[in-house]
Amino acid sequence: EAQVTQNPRYLITVTGKKLTVTCSQNMNHEYMSWYRQDPGLGLRQIYYSMNVEVTDKGDVPEGYKVSRKEKRNFPLILESPSPNQTSLYFCASSPAAGGKSEQFFGPGTRLTVL
Amino acid sequence: DAKTTQPPSMDCAEGRAANLPCNHSTISGNEYVYWYRQIHSQGPQYIIHGLKNNETNEMASLIITEDRKSSTLILPHATLRDTAVYYCIVRVANNAGNMLTFGGGTRLMVKP
Numbered sequence: 001e002a003q004v005t006q007n008p009r010y011l012i013t014v015t016g017k018k019l020t021v022t023c024s025q026n027m028n029h030e031y032m033s034w035y036r037q038d039p040g041l042g043l044r045q046i047y048y049s050m051n052v053e054v055t056d057k058g059d060v061p062e063g064y065k066v067s068r069k070e071k072r073n074f075p076l077i078l079e080s081p082s083p084n085q086t087s088l089y090f091c092a093s094s095p096a097a098g099g100k101s102e103q104f105f106g107p108g109t110r111l112t113v114l
Numbered sequence: 115d116a117k118t119t120q121p122p123s124m125d126c127a128e129g130r131a132a133n134l135p136c137n138h139s140t141i142s143g144n145e146y147v148y149w150y151r152q153i154h155s156q157g158p159q160y161i162i163h164g165l166k167n168n169e170t171n172e173m174a175s176l177i178i179t180e181d182r183k184s185s186t187l188i189l190p191h192a193t194l195r196d197t198a199v200y201y202c203i204v205r206v207a208n209n210a211g212n213m214l215t216f217g218g219g220t221r222l223m224v225k226p
Contacts, residue, residue, distance in 0.1 A: 105157030
């Protein structure tokens with residue numbers, strides 16, 4: 001089944017404790033993105049990747065890192081999480097860039113930073 | 115990307131057609147109209163997209179006015195599982211960042 005998977009789905013952690021949220025897609029998509037969703041602020045892009053070893057900042061990259069060593073995986077790294085990073089996170093992938101291609105979203109990771 | 119305006123909420127009876135409007139009066143010629151939906155904090159789900167012609171797939175139909183300033187998403191036979199927030203998004207074709215910007219959306223409640 002074609003899908004985007006994220007792990008963990010739920011995570012409660014403390015300020016400053018490094019964490020990684022994994023994202024994997026099995027559709028051989030070139031483009032992958034990370035978004036966060038907060039009440040009243042909609043969906044905001046954190047980072048995106050156009051292909052292996054190619055990543056770039058989205059709208060809200062501060063406090064996050066990503067890597068794209070393999071086409072299928074795009075982990076999101078929080079080196080020193082803070083409470084303002086408490087949010088619902090979504091990974092997405094698409095076969096191409098731009099407005100001609102739909103994006104496929106993962107199920108989400110709900111992160112709480114105490 | 116052009117801004118969109120949607121009603122904040124709508125109700126629909128189960129089995130009836132749900133017609134969700136979207137205004138995008140500042141849309142430019144190379145911008146597509148996309149519809150996504152999100153069911154209670156699940157990952158957003160792609161529904162349909164179009165440029166200027168009407169489109170239909172297994173989920174829905176998209177009607178775009180001739181001047182492209184507005185569109186309507188039609189769910190032909192709404193079910194309770196269609197209860198969700200529906201987002202209308204306008205995106206340029208060469209959006210290199212592939213970013214999706216979701217506005218407030220329309221909260222559709224399908225009632226038995």
